[in-house]
Amino acid sequence: MTTLTAPPRASSLRWVLTDSWTVARRDLIHWTRNPTVIVAGLAFPIMFVLLYGYVFGSAMIVPGGVDYREFLMPGMFAQTMMFGAAATISAVAADRARGVTDRFRSMPMAQPAVVVGRSTADIVNSVLDLAVLVGCGLLVGWSPNAGLLPTLTAFGLLLLLRFAMIWVGIYLGLIVSEEAAGTTWALLFPLTMISNTFVSPSLMPPWLGTIAEWNPLSATVAATRELFGNNVPELVGTSWPAQNAMLLAVAWPVVIVAVFLPLAVRRYHSAVR
Template sequence: MTALTASSPPVPPAPPVPPSPPRTAPDRLRWAVADGWTVARRDLIHWLRNPSVIAYQLLWPIMMVLMFGYVFGSAMVVAGGGDYREFLMPGMFGQAMMFGVATTLTAVSTDASYGVTDRFRSMPMSSSGVVLGRSLADLINSVLELAILVGCGLVVGWRWNQGPVRALAAVGLLLLLRFALIWVGILVGLMIRPEAAAAAWAPLFPLTMVANTFVSPEQMPGWMGAIAAWNPLSATVAACRELFGNPGMGGDSWAAQHPILLAVLWPLALVAVFLPLSVRRFRRLDR
């Protein structure tokens, strides 16, 4: 009689070996860019699947243009003369970039509160790639919002008068400011709870009002005009007015005389400070 032999149990598959982190600088850069694009795609898909958020973000700039252009604009006077709606639109472009801080920090704070950020940190992902992806997704959203605002401005009579090259340079300065402010939003979003993030709009309104957004600093009280002239938002808005050829340029202060230079230096300074702080904060969460 043939003896029956017990079959040996199946050998479980070996667990996957996580990829080793890159060691050279070019490999780390490629790793960060690849992870950043993955996170950016996730954020964009999440945004597209929330129609209410899309509707709010697209309708808000339209409402602001109509309200300031036609309701308040009838009582506004441009220093040195000129059409107020042509003066207004660069300010509206800059305000939209500034208000994007609230969008960024709310999304970052929500991800941190619901464990999404912890999930990213538990995976073999580049820390800088995660925050880079957030910044890329928000920058793409800002391009769409800016395009809608430009369309609204054309409808209400705003025009760029210095040719397409200078107009594109102005758009580039606006997006540079938005890119810099994204890192402010990421850092603050990693530090506060979503309940506090909902109130982020409150400090943004005075920051956009005490600037040359809606009124020239020369028409403000002396101390307020000095603050408004050195506001980073004022530099970008004044540079855009110069590049677009819109009214409202000029002023006696050094900041008013060199808006394009400041429109580059202010964002670069903000990125130099807040980008490394954001990456460091992400790496040190819950420590």
């Protein structure tokens, strides 16, 4: 009688990594073969840069004579990372509605590879989106002023936020229908607008400013402004979140991943049975 034994731990890990890259490569190929999706995804943040940087920004006066676009761009980078969750939700919901997720589940492959591959592909896409948006920022007059290491750290915090939002997106994509996935932008707008992206929470009504200061997006924006050297001391609040933005910029994404990663994996296994 033949006895089935579990594969060695190293082989199992290699299996997961190989299958994860296969799924990620599949998602990246789909992305490159749909240029309209690329253009639409990049047009939105670029439009916001031009709209807020030149139209509304012409009426903004930043203390200390700082150019408003320098204050704005770190917020735009972080906002784009958070809005990326909508793309993840749409892609996951589409795969589930079209039976792709079911086919993956029936194949002889490492099951964690489906969600790990999805997250890998989305991170790669986000790096490219961020690179384009940085180029746009440089064109409108933004620049990092604090050196190479702080700048790289700032980009790391932005991608950490995006990584956390990927798991939110995977979980929601496994719940909502393909049609409902297209409306998730409306849910993200309050999270991105009630923040320090465009103005300091200290200039908002007290109750709204408190909400904005505790917004996970605000922590990343404040931390990256400091790391890029685009911070305006006069606009930094005295509250605990404002004074500990760097800590919260790491803590919030870690908490989000700790909550939504297991939820997404559990939902994936139950949704396709």
